[in-house]
Amino acid sequence: MTTAKRDTYTPETLLSVAVRVFNERGYDGTSMEHLSKAAGISKSSIYHHVSGKEELLRRAVSRALDGLFGILDEDHARVGRAADRLEYVVRRMVEVLIAELPYVTLLLRVRGNTGTERWALERRREFDHQVAALLSAAAADGDVRGDVEVRLATRLVFGMINSIVEWYRPDGRGVSEREVADAVVRLVFSGLRRD
């Protein structure tokens, strides 16, 4: 028999439990009962902090989205040649993905069944568009190859970066965040082949 923990959660620490459960069971497959069990507090204690699981989802994906959109406001993303700004954004995307791994993982798995999920998908598309615009500008400058269509290139680069959530584990035993970011920047901008 488990005894309920005294509720010492803040909205922030409760969020990290919820995100773990959402990533394990899927958002649709998670009930307030599952969250209550995982947190070790009653459902009414959870309702003391948040209005329900959709609010937890909104807070979680907001954290991932704020991290990603925050990149675009940084100086190196705003000043300089488009190709250099794009390189900076690609590196920072890897860093944010790793720093906010469970939150970005959840964001990438959102499907669109609820209002919050549709809002998150819309925000993701907006971020993609802003990065695609940077790639277009770099192509217009002649710094980026013109023989791969911008939207297709953006999709493939995002595909490479987003796939990191499938295997990266921040346990200190594998490759470091820095090695992953360096590798992505090298492959995306210069490719595998040695000149």
Add this chain to the structure above:
Amino acid sequence: MTTAKRDTYTPETLLSVAVRVFNERGYDGTSMEHLSKAAGISKSSIYHHVSGKEELLRRAVSRALDGLFGILDEDHARVGRAADRLEYVVRRMVEVLIAELPYVTLLLRVRGNTGTERWALERRREFDHQVAALLSAAAADGDVRGDVEVRLATRLVFGMINSIVEWYRPDGRGVSEREVADAVVRLVFSGLRRD
């Protein structure tokens, strides 16, 4: 009220219905009842063709795996400089992924809850190792950059290729298979930046 269709399925056509349902609901979330409804035939008619849903899964992921491993037996994958063989394999991976889209999609979503899923994961790892070995050989020849660790580079390249299942729709309105394959080969080997 729906009337049951006369069972005109072959194991092959039944498989394509099953794969669609597995991809929509997830393999774990699919029951024989769901398959029976989607196919419009009774469960006992399905059992006439296959022993159950795990056999359908095995046939489906085998089709994807046979397609992928088949690439490694093709002449251009076996003869020539490692870097050229690698480039050929990358292009063919995109082609097989698109030609067998629902089957490869299912393979990439396999999680490891059943014996068949664990076997599929093991075969995927074996394929990854063979491509990584080709990349190692190309690096040893000096044709491929040495400053990205081989396993990490393999993961990132597979990440880019596998992400195609998330957005590619073979409806003739978007980019063609050829454009996608060209784009992947260009990005993977030469990167975005114009020299």
